[in-house]
Amino acid sequence: QKEVEQDPGPLSVPEGAIVSLNCTYSNSAFQYFMWYRQYSRKGPELLMYTYSSGNKEDGRFTAQVDKSSKYISLFIRDSQPSDSATYLCAMNPSLNFGNEKLTFGTGTRLTIIP
Amino acid sequence: DGGITQSPKYLFRKEGQNVTLSCEQNLNHDAMYWYRQDPGQGLRLIYYSQIVNDFQKGDIAEGYSVSREKKESFPLTVTSAQKNPTAFYLCASSSGGRQFNTEAFFGQGTRLTVV
Numbered sequence: 001q002k003e004v005e006q007d008p009g010p011l012s013v014p015e016g017a018i019v020s021l022n023c024t025y026s027n028s029a030f031q032y033f034m035w036y037r038q039y040s041r042k043g044p045e046l047l048m049y050t051y052s053s054g055n056k057e058d059g060r061f062t063a064q065v066d067k068s069s070k071y072i073s074l075f076i077r078d079s080q081p082s083d084s085a086t087y088l089c090a091m092n093p094s095l096n097f098g099n100e101k102l103t104f105g106t107g108t109r110l111t112i113i114p
Numbered sequence: 115d116g117g118i119t120q121s122p123k124y125l126f127r128k129e130g131q132n133v134t135l136s137c138e139q140n141l142n143h144d145a146m147y148w149y150r151q152d153p154g155q156g157l158r159l160i161y162y163s164q165i166v167n168d169f170q171k172g173d174i175a176e177g178y179s180v181s182r183e184k185k186e187s188f189p190l191t192v193t194s195a196q197k198n199p200t201a202f203y204l205c206a207s208s209s210g211g212r213q214f215n216t217e218a219f220f221g222q223g224t225r226l227t228v229v
Contacts, residue, residue, distance in 0.1 A: 008154060043118075043204055043220030044157075088156065101147075101172065102218065106156035 003027050006089055006105030014113050019076040023089035023105045026070065030091040030103070033065055035074045038086045038107065047087075048074070079112045086110070116141045120205050120221035126229050127192070127199065135190045135224045137205035144209060146188035147218065150174060151202040160203075163188055192226060200228050 006023045013019055021035075032051045036044035048063045050056040056063045062075040076083055089105040118139045127133045139146065148160040159172030163182040177196025182188055188207075192199045202225050206218040 004156075006156075041223070041225070043120075043206075043222050045220065046217050049217070101159050101162065102157075104157040106154055 001026060003030075003103050004089065004091060004105045007108055008106050010109040010111060012111045012113055013079060015079060015081060017079050017112075019079050019083070019110060019112075021074040021076075021087050021089075021108050021110070023072050023091075024070055025072075025091055025103075027091075027093075027103075028070070029093040032092040033063070033072050034090040034092070034102070035061075035063060036088040036090060036104075038088060040085075044088055081112045081114050084111045118205055118207055118219055118221035120203075120224050122224060123222065125224055125226045127226060128229060130194045132191055132193050133226065135192070135203055135205075135226070137188045137190065137221060138186055139188075139205075139207045139219075140186060141207055141209075141219060142185070143207035143219070144185070145207060146182070147206040147208075148172075148178070148180065148188070148190045149204040149206065151204055151223075157204065160190065199226055201226060 004025045034049040035047045037047050038044040050063045053065050053067045060077045064073040086107040086109045088107040090102045092102050121136045145164050147162040149157040150160055151157050158174050160178050161169055161172055161180040163169035166182055166185050169180050169182050177193055179191045202223050204223050205221040208218045
């Protein structure tokens, strides 16, 4: 079993819809959770990070963590065609990425249809 | 502008050849990383370096080698011992050390194809 499981999609939704992207994990040591966005043929860029159970909001994006269920989600409201990308979840046992390697999900490919 | 530069963007290698992928950063970051990305596999760590002249193997180091002679540079050599080298290679850096640090900055990647 992989430490981090993520539905690879592809996922297609109409413009304006709410998108839900999810990851589950098995390692209780993971305490810090990140979402990266990767456009085709580009490097990933950090969207959001969080470390406590509950919700964290940033504009149209909301990151949700449920440590008791080992489940994290990223919600995108009012989705736009420019949101079309692959979304990767990543997890870390500590705050210090320099000393601990990030564990990534496989990524979910999202397409927003105009 | 600060950032990470990977070159070349596309690279073709003949079977049995070694090739070197370049990664340079001007972010003054201590830590640098090499990942490999394959469809359905996500990002897998090849090597990482937390400080100049030191590096550690990641999860899939076999068939690869690195050096870290300068803080700014972390080249990756894909050797002929790597059985399936065709992939998208990503270099990343982070500030490392003991300070709060969750963000890794990624380069734009090098797509390596064996012909």
